[in-house]
Amino acid sequence: MKIAIIGSGLSGLACANQLVAAGHQVSLFDKARGPGGRMSTRRIETTAGDISFDHGAQYFTARDPDFQMIVDKWGDKGVASRWPAAGTEAWVGVPSMNAPVKALATGHDVTWATRIEKLLKRENSWQLQGSTAAIDALFDAVVFAIPAEQAADLLKPWQPTFAATAAATVSEPCWTLMLAFEKSLGLEKPIFRDDPVIGWAARNSDKPGRKGPESWVIQASPTWSTDHLEDNQDQVVTNLSDRFAEISGTRLPEPLIASAHRWRYARSGRTQYSALYDDDLKIGVCGDWMLGPRVECAWLSGTALAKMILD
Template sequence: MRTNSAPRIAIIGAGMAGASCAQLLASAGWAVQVFDKSRGVGGRMSTRRLDWTDANGSTHPASFDHGAPCFSAHSADFASFVAQAAGDGLLARWTPRMAPSSYLPLGSPDLWTPTPDMPALCRSLLAGLPVRTCCAIDALRRDESGWRLESGGITVDQGFAAVVVAIPPAQAAALLQDHQAAWAQQAQAQKMLPGWALMAVTDEAASAEAQAWDLAWPSSGPLAWVIRDDAKPGRKQQPSLTHWVAHATVDWSQTHLEAPAAEVEAALKQALAQQLGRQPHWHYSTVHRWRYASVPRAAASSISTTTHRWDAAIGLGACGDALGGAGVEGAWASARALAAAINASSQTPLPHDRQAHA
């Protein structure tokens, strides 16, 4: 719980790592203030909402989970967090109908998706906490009065006892450089994998049998995942329409990283049509390039054996999927480890400690 006398901590980034860290630190008594450059929270657990116009001039709402479509829990700790969130109605188990020749290996962990959209989990973690969106922090300054955060050369907030950088490594490096050059260097060296994503609205297949699946993993071609997005739990379906998100493979995305969006869109539409086994009527389509989509699982944390970074002497920390072992679970694990380290090393007695010992 926040009190007026609680030490202030700035959290930069409101994805899974930043939101989890903020929630844990707030419950431990810190006065957290979260900043994110995007319009909303969730980071790569994102849902794009838009309106498209049909041939008659009528507009239709659409939404696409164009970042992480789902995640699974491998550790007992994360499984317990997931169970709690599912019990609170924030997560639903996703059991997609698999396309012919695509199958979930026996014993695969459950797939979970936040509902009603991907950012819902982060929104819930951040409920009641101050979050400043549309605010890209591009410099951190520190003097005797604490940390000061800048955006475009202007101070956006100051007087923080500590700062947590919970953003992808390439972006974190610039903020860390002046204060922890070694971390910045390691962040810069961290490999991140790109991903192109196609979002499309098509007509429905003529028969239910012709479209009896929600998830395909094509074994060849540009696409890694094809997801019937409107069939995920808690998503809205619209009569006669089908909403797709198709993710290109890492290799294809790397090769086409700088290709024009129109060229990428045409190639991914062709691949989706091939997967559907028909040429659908395209009502709407667009693509999104994730330059830093994910961390190679084997490479995550290979540069460092730590799951997070914390310099208690200056009050600077870093967390995220790249440190925690990749994916949503890695981001959560990294944030949790950092929050524990901050609380353990905090030299300022926290408000509830002061009350307890008063």
């Protein structure tokens, strides 16, 4: 079959891997400019050079034996490494969190910076409608590997049962602050967590393979992010910087970088399903939100959907 996958994060690429290996022709489409999804990395130019921030997922674990084999291969290829500071099971991408996703995407037909806004039915085939024009190609099947809220809107006209499941699986938002400093802050602890305002703060520059000045990724708690979801970036930078200074017990110098990013769909929910597939319509759904808010869940859901399609 010719299969379109909407979303080129880890779940979509995991699904694509299995389908391509079985001989199907797969095309992926993603609204982002490059690979990563929730494992994205932000690069910002400064007077001290480019600085990278893992502003999405901070690390991942591998508890499923099949996923552990995949992660071990990433380690052998040098695109992932353990990060003991976050725990004995913690892994990160190297030299940035999106490195494993970037390596996976290299082997696939991915169209970036393309937002898919609806499906069009063409006899027994599907056509994708982008924000400016329809995609020329026709597909036998379509996979949705995007956050639940986005999947619900696209699914509703064609598969209302799947759409209802997605709509009922709400994600938690997250405001993320990225700070970089010309000199070290001199903090002994590389990680702060479980504060009512700041759920997680980590010295990003301490992760394996990172270079450049001291950088921090500071993620607000779900409750704070929800309460301040519509605040402007300047307000968020000021409030989270002040709180970070307070919990770390230091006076922050003037930063090289102080930037905030709002993830509307940061921490996914979970359902009773690993994935969903309608063989009559040839519509499938996968993503971390099917199984839970972990990187590993994205991989497991994508491979589960591929198995459903192949079966």
